[in-house]
Amino acid sequence: xxxxxxSTIDFMRLPTKPIVILWTLAPWPFLAAGLHIFHSIFWSFxxxxxxxxxxxxxWKRKHWKQHLALPTKKEVAYLVAGSLIFSFFTWAGFHLLxxxxxxxxxxxxxxxxxxxxxxWLVPLxxxxxxxxxxxxxxxxxxxxxxxxxxxETKAFSxxxxxxxxxxxxxxxxxxxxxxxxxxxxxxxxxxxxVGIFLSYLYRRHSSLVLxxxxxxxVFDLAVVIILWSVIKG
Numbered sequence: 560x561x562x563x564x565x566s567t568i569d570f571m572r573l574p575t576k577p578i579v580i581l582w583t584l585a586p587w588p589f590l591a592a593g594l595h596i597f598h599s600i601f602w603s604f605x606x607x608x609x610x611x612x613x614x615x616x617x618w619k620r621k622h623w624k625q626h627l628a629l630p631t632k633k634e635v636a637y638l639v640a641g642s643l644i645f646s647f648f649t650w651a652g653f654h655l656l657x658x659x660x661x662x663x664x665x666x667x668x669x670x671x672x673x674x675x676x677x678x679w680l681v682p683l684x685x686x687x688x689x690x691x692x693x694x695x696x697x698x699x700x701x702x703x704x705x706x707x708x709x710x711e712t713k714a715f716s717x718x719x720x721x722x723x724x725x726x727x728x729x730x731x732x733x734x735x736x737x738x739x740x741x742x743x744x745x746x747x748x749x750x751x752x753v754g755i756f757l758s759y760l761y762r763r764h765s766s767l768v769l770x771x772x773x774x775x776x777v778f779d780l781a782v783v784i785i786l787w788s789v790i791k792g
Contacts (some may be wrong), residue, residue, distance in 0.1 A: 579619070579706040583722070585611045586729035586763045591734045594732060600683070602672045606692070612698040623701030628766040638769070650783040653788050660742050666789050669736040676730030682791060690777035699726045699754065700761045700770060710765075715755070737789075753778050 589611040593603030616623075629639070653661075675683075699722055708718035727750040734746045757770040 564673070575619075576706055579615070579703055580721075582615055582646070583703055583725040583734035586725075587732065590729060592730050594673065594736075598673050600675055600679075603645055603647055603673070604686070604691075608694045610762045614696050615702050616694070616697045619702040619706060622705035623697055625699065626761075626765055626767050628764070628768060630772065634764070634769055638772055638776065641773065642780060645777045645781055646784055649784050649785070650788070653718075653785055655786065657785075660739055661737055661785070661789065662703050662739060663789055666737040668781075671789075677790070680787070686716060688775040689780045692771045693778055696757065696761075696767050696771040696774055699723075700758055704758055704761070717758075719755065719758045723751050726754040734738070 587606055589606040590603055591604045593599060595602070634721050655665075702724075704719060704722045707721060708716060727747050730750045731743070731747060734750075735743060753774075757774055760770040760773060761767060
């Protein structure tokens with residue numbers, strides 16, 4: 560009984576910060592397995608969201624469960640304006656620069672190879688602007704950023720840079736399937752800048768709800784617009 564109690568106490572006292580740092584590397588093997596071993600969009604999302612992010616979200620729920628305040632009307636107004644403006648420029652930019660940035664044939668072949676069907680477009684889009692931003696914000700900002708930095712730590716700090724560097728890094732596995740190699744660095748820097756902005760929103764408002772809404776209704780919606788343009792265009 561004494562040995563069991565001691566082992567439990569020792570386990571509870573283990574430093575968790577190194578574990579969380581290593582956990583930020585986990586999306587690579589999980590997503591790589593879904594994309595390149597199972598060759599499945601479904602399994603890619605399941606492994607990344609369900610097997611990689613969700614356990615950490617549940618384990619470290621103390622970090623984020625008090626940070627779920629709803630945004631104000633003014634913040635919602637900025638969100639709506641940001642969504643409309645960003646969506647318009649995404650649509651216009653794709654039609655102007657899309658042929659130089661995206662290899663449409665390669666993108667379609669990559670999606671089809673991983674089981675995509677036209678009937679998936681609407682449910683996949685809904686999933687991408689709802690579930691994806693919630694799970695990612697709870698993990699990257701709610702767990703990782705909070706584990707590595709104190710609440711008063713500024714968004715532009717080493718913990719934030721690490722969080723958003725790794726947040727952007729795993730996107731390379733997906734981006735490389737659709738974007739011309741010359742634009743890979745631009746895409747990587749763009750995703751990292753988005754992550755830093757979302758971290759700033761979180762620290763500024765002490766709530767994960769607003770960055771999750773921006774994540775889904777501004778940035779992920781832009782990806783959905785591009786997806787629709789590739790498939791339907």
